[in-house]
Structures are given as C-alpha cells and as structure tokens.
Amino acid sequence: MIYLHLFFEFFKTGLFAVGGGLATIPFLYEMSAKTGWFTYEELANMIAVSESTPGPMGINMATYVGFETSGILGSICATIGIVTPSVIIILIIAKALQAFRSNRYVDAAFYGIRPCSLGLIAAAGAIVAKIALFNVDLFMQTGLFTDLVNIRALILAAVLLVLTRAVKYTKNLHPLWFIAFSAVMGILLKY
Amino acid sequence: MPILFDLFVTFAKVGVCTFGGGIAMLPILEREVVNNKGWATMDELMDYYAVGQCTPGIIAVNTATFVGNKHKGILGGICASIGMVFPSLVIILVIASVLSNFADIPAVQSAFAGIRVCVCVLIFNAIIKLWKSVVKDRYSLVCVLAVFLLATFLDISPVIFVLLGAVCGIIIKTAEVRSK
Numbered sequence: 001m002i003y004l005h006l007f008f009e010f011f012k013t014g015l016f017a018v019g020g021g022l023a024t025i026p027f028l029y030e031m032s033a034k035t036g037w038f039t040y041e042e043l044a045n046m047i048a049v050s051e052s053t054p055g056p057m058g059i060n061m062a063t064y065v066g067f068e069t070s071g072i073l074g075s076i077c078a079t080i081g082i083v084t085p086s087v088i089i090i091l092i093i094a095k096a097l098q099a100f101r102s103n104r105y106v107d108a109a110f111y112g113i114r115p116c117s118l119g120l121i122a123a124a125g126a127i128v129a130k131i132a133l134f135n136v137d138l139f140m141q142t143g144l145f146t147d148l149v150n151i152r153a154l155i156l157a158a159v160l161l162v163l164t165r166a167v168k169y170t171k172n173l174h175p176l177w178f179i180a181f182s183a184v185m186g187i188l189l190k191y
Numbered sequence: 192m193p194i195l196f197d198l199f200v201t202f203a204k205v206g207v208c209t210f211g212g213g214i215a216m217l218p219i220l221e222r223e224v225v226n227n228k229g230w231a232t233m234d235e236l237m238d239y240y241a242v243g244q245c246t247p248g249i250i251a252v253n254t255a256t257f258v259g260n261k262h263k264g265i266l267g268g269i270c271a272s273i274g275m276v277f278p279s280l281v282i283i284l285v286i287a288s289v290l291s292n293f294a295d296i297p298a299v300q301s302a303f304a305g306i307r308v309c310v311c312v313l314i315f316n317a318i319i320k321l322w323k324s325v326v327k328d329r330y331s332l333v334c335v336l337a338v339f340l341l342a343t344f345l346d347i348s349p350v351i352f353v354l355l356g357a358v359c360g361i362i363i364k365t366a367e368v369r370s371k
Contacts, residue, residue: 014248024249048294049286052303055206055279056216056251063283072284079280086248087272090256091265093242105361110238112360115331116352117241118321119338124214125314126343132307153308160312175218176208179309186305187298 002070003077009035010062010081017058024058024082028065037069058082133157156185194263195270201228202255202274209251210306216251218313221320230262233324241356244349251275330363 013027025047032043046068050060059079066078100106130136132153139148160178163170170177201223209216217236224230231239236254243253252272259271286293293299326332338352 016247045294049283052294052299053279053282053286054208054210055282056209056249056275058249059252059276059279060283063280064287067284067287075280075284075287079276082249083252083272083276086246086252087256087269089246089248090242090253091260091268093246094257094260094268104364108361108364109357110241110360111364112330112334112358113241113353113356114234114237114325115334116338116356117237117244118318118325119335120244120342120349120352121214121217121240121314121321122318122335122339123342125311125318126339128215128307128314129311132304132311153304156305156308157312160309161315164312164316175222175313178313179208179210179306182305182309183302184305186301186303186308189305190297190301 003073005035006066006069006074007077007081010066010078011084013062014058014082015085024061028061031065038065042068152189156182156189195266197228198259198263198267198271199274199277201230202259202271203277205255206251206275206278210303210310214250214314215310216254218317220254221317224258231258233321235261237321237325241353245353330359334359 009031013024013031017024017027028043028046029040032038032040038046043065046061046064049064050057053060059082062078062082063075066075069078097106133150135147135150139145141147160182164178165171205216205219205223208219217240220236221233225233225236239254239257240250242257243250246253252275255271255275256268260268263270290296322335326335334356338356341347342349342352
C-alpha cells in the first residue's frame with residue numbers, strides 16, 4: 001500500500017528531523033536510496049522547486065515527493081505524515097508549559113533561552129544574506145573583491161531598508177508588498 | 192468568523208507569504224499574529240521558535256501548532272497547522288503537474304534572487320526589533336553575540352545552544368535569588 005508507506009516514511013522524517021526544513025534533506029536521500037521512489041537527480045530538482053515556492057520547505061518537499069510518487073492522494077498522505085509528529089509533540093509540550101508556566105525554573109530557563117533564540121535567528125539570517133548579497137563561490141574562483149559583493153542586490157537591499165524603515169508612507173505596508181516588489185525588480189534587472 | 196476558521200485563514204496567509212523556511216516567516220508572523228490578531232506576543236513567538244528548533248518537525252508547523260493551541264486548544268493547534276500547510280500543498284501540486292522545469296525558468300530564478308534580498312531585509316528588521324526587547328542586561332548581550340558567532344561559523348546543533356541557554360538562565364536566576 002503505497003499511500004500508507006508514504007505516510008509512514010514521512011512520519012519518520014517529521015519525527016527525527018530536528019531543526020527545520022533543511023534538516024529533512026538527509027532523510028530524503030536515505031528514502032531515495034531505500035525505496036527508489038525518486039533518483040538523487042530528481043531530488044535535487046525537488047529541492048530547487050521547494051526553495052523557489054512559498055511555504056515551509058519540509059512541507060513543499062513532502063508534497064512534491066508524494067505527488068511524483070503516486071499523485072495527489074500521495075502528496076496529501078506524505079504531507080500529513082510529515083506534519084503529524086510535530087503537531088502531537090508540540091501539543092504535549094504546550095500542555096506541559098501551561099502547567100508549569102508559573103514555575104520559577106521554567107521562567108528562568110526561558111529567560112536564558114530567549115537570547116539564544118535571537119542568536120540562532122540572526123545566524124540563519126546571516127546564511128540567507130550570504131546567499132542573497134554575496135557571491136562567495138565566484139570570489140573563491142577569481143579572488144577579486146569586486147566579485148565578492150553582489151552590487152545590484154546590495155542596492156536593492158538598501159532601497160528596501162529605506163522603504164521598510166524610514167519612509168512614512170511605505171514602512172507600515174504588509175511584507176508581501178515588499179516581496180512582490182523585489183520579485184519584479186529581480187525579473188526587470190535580471191539578477 | 193468562527194475562530195477555528197480564522198486560525199486556518201490567518202496561517203494560510205502566513206504560509207503564502209513565507210519564502211525560504213521557518214525563520215523567513217518571522218516578519219509575517221509578527222504582522223499577522225502579533226500586530227493584527229494579538230494572538231501572541233513577540234516574546235512568546237521567540238519561545239516557540241526556541242522550542243521549535245529543539246523539537247522534531249518543521250519550525251513553521253511547530254509555531255502554528257503553538258499559537259493555535261494557545262488560542263483555541265488542540266483543535267485550534269490542528270486548524271492553524273492545516274492552514275500553514277494548505278497553500279504549499281496547492282502551489283506545489285499545481286507546479287508539479289503543470290511545470291516540470293519550474294525552477295529552471297530564468298524569470299523564476301531572477302524573481303527569487305530578488306525575493307531573497309527582500310527576505311534578508313525583513314529578517315534584519317525583525318532582528319533589530321527583537322534586539323530591543325531581548326537585550327536588557329549583560330547576560331543577554333553576551334549570549335546573543337556568542338550564539339550568533341558560534342552558530343554562523345561552527346556546525347553546532349541548535350539544540351545544544353537552547354539547552355545551554357536554559358541552564359544559564361536557571362543558574363543566573365537562582366544566584367540572583369540567593370544574593371537578595
């Protein structure tokens with residue numbers, strides 16, 4: 001029964017992949033080797049599509065793999081599979097946190113965790129910035145500092161910074177407007 | 192609007208606007224969940240993120256489950272998670288069945304190069320805002336900088352940072368109580 005099998009394989013991925021969408025990739029390689037549902041090459045293609053569509057990457061991957069393997073029903077089974085462990089685990093943790101919210105130690109632990117959380121968010125942001133604003137690979141090849149910085153991307157970033165922080169008429173717009181604007185600029189200026 | 196449906200729609204909106212993973216979703220969550228709906232505070236979102244990074248599964252779904260559960264119990268958690276997942280499911284199905292080489296289209300690649308720049312700026316703005324609310328004493332300042340540098344340059348699991356942070360927090364608060 002391919003649907004149950006898909007559900008089960010993605011349930012396992014959802015249960016063991018700690019740390020977000022990128023953490024699911026090693027599991028998908030393993031799945032490819034074990035089940036033969038898709039080749040490594042197809043997987044690379046799926047990762048590219050998952051990265052270039054909205055939505056959490058893990059979900060996109062599950063939907064894509066499920067669809068390629070056995071159609072729409074397959075994609076739904078795979079997606080439910082990857083989501084189910086998270087939902088159950090978080091519901092249990094949320095219940096526990098509610099019970100211990102007034103506990104002094106839980107409070108102290110979160111006081112200690114919050115700056116770590118910000119540090120991790122900043123580190124993830126730095127990785128996105130490295131990909132979006134710099135050409136590290138090109139710089140490694142040529143050694144020219146003019147190749148390191150992606151000038152057009154930096155200019156767009158500067159414009160966006162001004163629009164989101166300084167201009168009174170635009171800074172309270174929904175983030176989606178800035179995303180749409182950047183997509184259009186990307187196409188017009190051929191990034 | 193019934194609250195469960197509202198949770199579904201709001202998180203579906205967050206799902207549509209999220210490009211490039213759980214962290215990129217933070218500015219959208221801030222807008223929809225904190226500012227528009229008041230379902231959680233920024234501090235709570237930070238805690239959910241921290242827990243989400245140490246527990247299995249997709250951070251976006253973990254956060255949706257947390258917010259939904261806080262607001263409307265187990266059913267709320269499930270509705271928010273389904274909402275989060277729904278747009279991805281539809282979009283990927285359309286792309287996978289219609290455009291087999293979607294990611295290779297030059298215009299798509301250019302658009303996403305532009306979007307990535309925007310995601311950087313949005314995350315940067317979110318970090319500035321969080322910095323103001325999180326960094327209040329010497330511990331938080333040192334901790335943010337240390338975790339940022341270590342996580343950027345070394346391959347260390349986020350679980351380690353969060354657990355160490357919890358231990359530090361308990362030690363500092365216990366010491367504070369003792370010294371009073």
